[in-house]
Every structure is written in C-alpha cells, then in structure tokens.
Amino acid sequence: MWLYVLKRFFWFVPTLFAVTLIGFMLLANAPGDAVDSLVMSSNSGGSIKTTQDLEQQKIYWRKQLGLNLPSFYFSISTLAEPDTLYKVYDETLLIKIKQDIKNKSGYKNYLPKIIWNGNHNQYHRWLFGGYNSKGIIRGDFGLSISKKEPVVAIIKDKIIWSLFFSILSIILAYAISIPIGVKMAKNPEGKFSKTSQFILFFMYSMPSFFVGVLLLMVFANPDTLAIFPPSGIKPIEGYNDNASLIEKITASFPYMILPLICYTYSSLAFISKLTATSIQEQLQLDYIKTARAKGLNEKTIIWKHALKNSALPLITVFSSIFPSIVGGSIIIESIFTIPGMGLETVRAIISQDYPVVIAIITLSSIVTIFSYLLADILYAWVDPRIRT
Numbered sequence: 001m002w003l004y005v006l007k008r009f010f011w012f013v014p015t016l017f018a019v020t021l022i023g024f025m026l027l028a029n030a031p032g033d034a035v036d037s038l039v040m041s042s043n044s045g046g047s048i049k050t051t052q053d054l055e056q057q058k059i060y061w062r063k064q065l066g067l068n069l070p071s072f073y074f075s076i077s078t079l080a081e082p083d084t085l086y087k088v089y090d091e092t093l094l095i096k097i098k099q100d101i102k103n104k105s106g107y108k109n110y111l112p113k114i115i116w117n118g119n120h121n122q123y124h125r126w127l128f129g130g131y132n133s134k135g136i137i138r139g140d141f142g143l144s145i146s147k148k149e150p151v152v153a154i155i156k157d158k159i160i161w162s163l164f165f166s167i168l169s170i171i172l173a174y175a176i177s178i179p180i181g182v183k184m185a186k187n188p189e190g191k192f193s194k195t196s197q198f199i200l201f202f203m204y205s206m207p208s209f210f211v212g213v214l215l216l217m218v219f220a221n222p223d224t225l226a227i228f229p230p231s232g233i234k235p236i237e238g239y240n241d242n243a244s245l246i247e248k249i250t251a252s253f254p255y256m257i258l259p260l261i262c263y264t265y266s267s268l269a270f271i272s273k274l275t276a277t278s279i280q281e282q283l284q285l286d287y288i289k290t291a292r293a294k295g296l297n298e299k300t301i302i303w304k305h306a307l308k309n310s311a312l313p314l315i316t317v318f319s320s321i322f323p324s325i326v327g328g329s330i331i332i333e334s335i336f337t338i339p340g341m342g343l344e345t346v347r348a349i350i351s352q353d354y355p356v357v358i359a360i361i362t363l364s365s366i367v368t369i370f371s372y373l374l375a376d377i378l379y380a381w382v383d384p385r386i387r388t
Helices: 002-028 033-041 051-065 091-110 122-130 151-186 193-206 210-220 245-283 288-295 298-310 311-321 331-334 341-350 354-384
Strands: 074-078 112-116
Touching: 002 122, 002 354, 033 051, 033 210, 033 331, 074 091, 074 331, 122 331, 151 298, 151 331, 151 341, 151 354, 193 245, 210 245, 210 331, 210 341, 245 311, 245 331, 288 298, 298 311, 311 354, 341 354
Parallel strands: none
Antiparallel strands: 074 112
C-alpha cells in the first residue's frame, strides 16, 4: 500500500511544478502594471510631488516585488541583445532600445543564444523565496496591489468561512444522501424510490443562484417568513465582548442555515441518485446472490458488501467536490454576503488585484491535485486490485 502511495505521489510532483509555473506565467503576464498601480495608490495620498519621486517609488516597488530580476532560470534571445534588458522597466524605452540594437547588429539579430540566469530570477523567488519573499512553498504569495497587505493575510481571514461551509456541506451531503440512496436501491419500484427520484431530479436541476434567491425571498423576507437573517455570518452589532465560544456559535447559527442548504442540496441530490444506481448494479452480481444463499441478512449484504463495492463512484464525486474548499462558491457567498474566498475572488477581479486572484487559483489547483491523490489512495483501500 505504501509503495503504491509513494508511486502516486511522485507522479503528482511534475503536475505540481506545472501548476506553479502556469500560476507564475499568469501573474507575470496579467494586464496592467503592478508597480504603476502601487505608485498611483501612494500618489493619491499626496505624498509624491515630482517626477523624480515617481521614479524613486517605481524603483523601490520593483525591488520589493522582485521585478528587477530576470523572469525565469533561462531566457532565449539573440546575440545582439545584452543580458540585462530585463532591468529596463519603461516599456517605451525598451522598445526603442531593441529597435536601435536591431538596426545596428546585422546578422547577430538572427543568431539565438541561451542566457542562464541561475536561481536569481522571479520564478525562483516566487516559488522558493528570496529578497523580501518566503516563496509560495512557505505560504507567501506576495503583496496585494489594492490593499497593500500580504496576500496570505487576506486569504487567511477569508478561507476559514469557505472551509467551514464547504466541509460541513460535504459531510451533510454524504450523511444524508447515502441512507436515501440505500433505501431507494432496496426497492427501486417502491413509492419512496419514485418520489425520491422526482424530488432529487428537481433539486439537481435548479441552479444555485435561483435556490439562494428563492430561500432569501421565502425565509428571510419580512413580507413572507422572516425566520432567518438575509446576509452575513454574525449579528450586525457583533458579539458581546464577554461572549463565550458557545454563545458566538449560537448567535451565528441562524445565519448559517440558508447558505448550508444552498451549498448542500445539489450534491445531496447527485450523490443520492449515484448511490442508488451503484448499489442496484451491485445487487445484480453473483457475489450478492452467493451471500444471500449463505443466509446473510439483507442489511449486512447492502451495508457491508454492496455499499463498499459501490464506493468508487462516490470517491470520484468526493474528489471533484473537495477543491471547492479553497475556492469557495462565488455565487453563494455573493448572495448571502459570506466573507469567504468566493467573495474575495470577486473583489480581487473587480479591483484587478491579480496577486490575490492568482494565489486563489494556484491554491485551488494544488488542492485539486491532492484531492485526486487522496482519491487514488481511497480507491486502493476500497479495492486492493487497483494497487497492482
């Protein structure tokens, strides 16, 4: 088993490298100039007065962000171009310099050369750390352009709520849907099965934004049933200064009901139907007939044998749901004003805060990779034949 896990882990290492590389490329080629944005933000406060001050600020921020380094471990250029063009940050000046070099260099413009930059480059600094950075392997995703705060501090504040709602919704979905699916599989032509199929199909077909708005209109509307608060995760006035953890949970509990329903209903419907179908297929196989012939009761046959052998599709679904823990749900968090990763993604996109956007994308990709690794491990645990 451990040898199998080790093999699978080493297969994922190149994928992790590719994910970080793509994330860096997206960040490096994002529209706009991070330095200009930071300088303009400083200038809006009236602290910058002259062109010289602007240049000093640009040099400072380029060094802080590591933009005074070459992009990658190596670069490909021509014999005519010097090795230090990356130090020219003015785009207009850079174009002029390249044009002058091209006009004066003749045949050297057509001969390629590879420049080795070593570890002194932006990607290495972004990944492993360097000047003013610990690297993403230590949780440092750089500086937020709009807030001028470390990206990790922003994500740390937001990811707690996304973790809470995502994990709890996954637990609720499996805890409710598996018993429903088992009961449907026991008697597929029964009244419960047919009614459940209709309800589950109806639930699965409704988009989350429609369900979220509908829940607010019905259960958080003073004109209908104002049972639950319409938005947020705690009372507007906040918690009491001396409130205990239990009191804080009690105060926030009403705010969590509608978002949890919205998070859970679609997965619940899909997993229930998948469980029922998988178990029905297992109940037709020979080993189930053998178990019945040996005198095993139906409960043991279904829960111990059929359900275990039906687990592979359920594990696959789990591996696809799990990445939402980091990314959150943009639609649900926006509807219910939950200060999670989804709402933060919307804010970062609107304000063009690309370091935050790329950090969320990169983290979501990494969690997706490890969710598939976890799924592979669970496959091997459920069915030992997969290890070979």
